[in-house]
Amino acid sequence: MATIKEEKTIAEKVFNFILEDKHLHQKILGELPEDKRAAVTGRKGRLIVTGPQGGTFIMRLTPLGIFKEDNDRDIRNEMLMSDNTLIAILVWIAKLPNKPGMSPRAAYTNGFLRINGKSVLYDAEEILKALEKHAFAKMQPVAKDAVKGMEGVESAG
Amino acid sequence: MLVLQENHRVVRIKSQVSIDVVSTTDINIVILTNRSLGFRIGFKVKRIIVSALKGGTGKTTTTVNLGKALHRAGHRVGLLDVDATAPTLYKALGLTEAPPLDLDSVAANLLPFEVDGLYALTLASHYGEGPAVLWDEPTLIRAMRELIRDVQWPELDYLLLDSPPSSSGFMQALYDAVAGDVYGTVLVFQPTDIATADLVRTLDFIKIKKLPVVGLIANMSYCLSPSGEQFWPFISPKVELGAICEENGIALLGEVPLTPSQRIIDLEFDSIISRMDGTKPLILKDSMLTKLYKSIATQVVKAAIRRL
Numbered sequence: 001m002a003t004i005k006e007e008k009t010i011a012e013k014v015f016n017f018i019l020e021d022k023h024l025h026q027k028i029l030g031e032l033p034e035d036k037r038a039a040v041t042g043r044k045g046r047l048i049v050t051g052p053q054g055g056t057f058i059m060r061l062t063p064l065g066i067f068k069e070d071n072d073r074d075i076r077n078e079m080l081m082s083d084n085t086l087i088a089i090l091v092w093i094a095k096l097p098n099k100p101g102m103s104p105r106a107a108y109t110n111g112f113l114r115i116n117g118k119s120v121l122y123d124a125e126e127i128l129k130a131l132e133k134h135a136f137a138k139m140q141p142v143a144k145d146a147v148k149g150m151e152g153v154e155s156a157g
Numbered sequence: 158m159l160v161l162q163e164n165h166r167v168v169r170i171k172s173q174v175s176i177d178v179v180s181t182t183d184i185n186i187v188i189l190t191n192r193s194l195g196f197r198i199g200f201k202v203k204r205i206i207v208s209a210l211k212g213g214t215g216k217t218t219t220t221v222n223l224g225k226a227l228h229r230a231g232h233r234v235g236l237l238d239v240d241a242t243a244p245t246l247y248k249a250l251g252l253t254e255a256p257p258l259d260l261d262s263v264a265a266n267l268l269p270f271e272v273d274g275l276y277a278l279t280l281a282s283h284y285g286e287g288p289a290v291l292w293d294e295p296t297l298i299r300a301m302r303e304l305i306r307d308v309q310w311p312e313l314d315y316l317l318l319d320s321p322p323s324s325s326g327f328m329q330a331l332y333d334a335v336a337g338d339v340y341g342t343v344l345v346f347q348p349t350d351i352a353t354a355d356l357v358r359t360l361d362f363i364k365i366k367k368l369p370v371v372g373l374i375a376n377m378s379y380c381l382s383p384s385g386e387q388f389w390p391f392i393s394p395k396v397e398l399g400a401i402c403e404e405n406g407i408a409l410l411g412e413v414p415l416t417p418s419q420r421i422i423d424l425e426f427d428s429i430i431s432r433m434d435g436t437k438p439l440i441l442k443d444s445m446l447t448k449l450y451k452s453i454a455t456q457v458v459k460a461a462i463r464r465l
Contacts, residue, residue, distance in 0.1 A: 032262075033262065033263070035263050036262040036263060039262070039263070103285070105284070105285040105288075106285060106287065106288040109284040109285060109288040109289070109290055109291075110288050110289060110290075110291050111290075111291035111292050111293070119265065119303055119307060120296060120299045120300045120303055121267060121280075121283060121300055121303045121304070121307065122260060122265050122266070122267060122303070122307060124283070125258050125260060125267070125283055126260060126262070129260070
């Protein structure tokens with residue numbers, strides 16, 4: 001009998017949401033210039049969210065979209081933040097009244113969100129641009145859902 | 158590293174090099190360009206660091222005014238804002254917001270933006286408006302190295318680096334990254350006793366980093382009212398930076414007034430770049446700093462006496 005694994009943390013919910021829309025992944029990949037598409041295809045990244053609402057997740061960009069990976073070899077980029085920072089970013093994405101939250105770029109500049117890669121500036125800018133262009137509008141429902149019922153979560157750390 | 162034989166001269170090229178081959182029926186012409194350094198071989202960019210360890214001396218506006226003057230003189234100019242924690246060069250360029258940071262996704266390089274014929278790059282484009290930069294030192298050091306290595310400049314004659322008032326680890330990393338490939342530093346100081354107190358410290362830093370000194374710009378040297386009246390605008394007495402420079406063999410490139418007239422500023426900077434052209438950058442020695450310290454002390458005392 002198949003069992004349904006319960007999503008335990010906010011970070012897991014976000015990660016699963018990111019993996020969900022393969023059509024969108026393919027569309028974004030399709031819009032890239034050919035040489036750029038070739039450069040990013042196969043790239044692996046790790047998301048580390050510390051704290052009780054966190055988790056560690058590895059993903060890989062393939063021609064068919066983003067997929068979960070277990071193997072941590074050849075990881076090009078890593079995003080590291082606390083669960084409080086993730087929640088602050090989700091509050092910002094959710095655009096809740098009277099709760100400004102924190103944009104990912106502000107969290108990055110403030111040092112609450114770390115983006116590691118081969119290059120500090122280029123890789124971080126590329127990832128932030130991709131998130132700003134493709135992810136946030138789509139993530140609004142999951143962000144609202146994730147922060148529903150939470151009170152007083154505005155500051156990162 | 159690529160080694161080429163060019164006109165019986167061995168040319169060694171480090172860093173990223175692109176090779177363009179133009180084929181004709183009989184010959185192949187190979188043009189080598191090092192885009193990240195902003196020069197074509199044989200047309201090397203002059204990198205100048207605008208520097209002062211004292212804050213508020215006007216380094217950023219001086220960088221922009223120097224850049225504009227060089228551009229008016231027909232040079233291709235890039236401005237690199239290397240203030241890692243409070244980058245404001247875009248404001249001095251007259252922009253209300255830093256333009257978004259453009260990327261060359263194939264070469265994985267950062268691309269400068271263009272304003273009135275000047276090319277510029279600032280980390281404000283990467284940070285976004287508002288948030289304080291709270292990065293750890295190793296990250297700042299890596300970022301500084303990438304600013305020198307990974308910007309895809311067009312062909313330039315001059316690259317002006319607007320440095321922050323700091324001798325911290327990330328600034329040392331920046332100076333180390335450009336060492337050996339800098340035309341010189343231009344110092345910017347106000348002729349006040351408070352500002353000149355940091356002149357020796359700045360020169361000591363530059364000496365340790367083995368950078369040549371092009372000369373000194375005495376910024377806010379006097380106030381020029383719209384009616385043409387000149388006066389000294391500070392409470393502290395005026396120190397004669399000209400005398401200090403003359404005694405120590407440092408070129409005084411210009412004395413820039415505080416004035417609401419951009420035309421007057423432009424005229425002064427046109428003179429400054431002419432003087433820069435005729436100046437050989439100076440390599441500092443230990444003995445010069447001792448002499449300089451005495452000169453400054455003497456001029457500060459003279460200024461105080463004049464005020465009595």
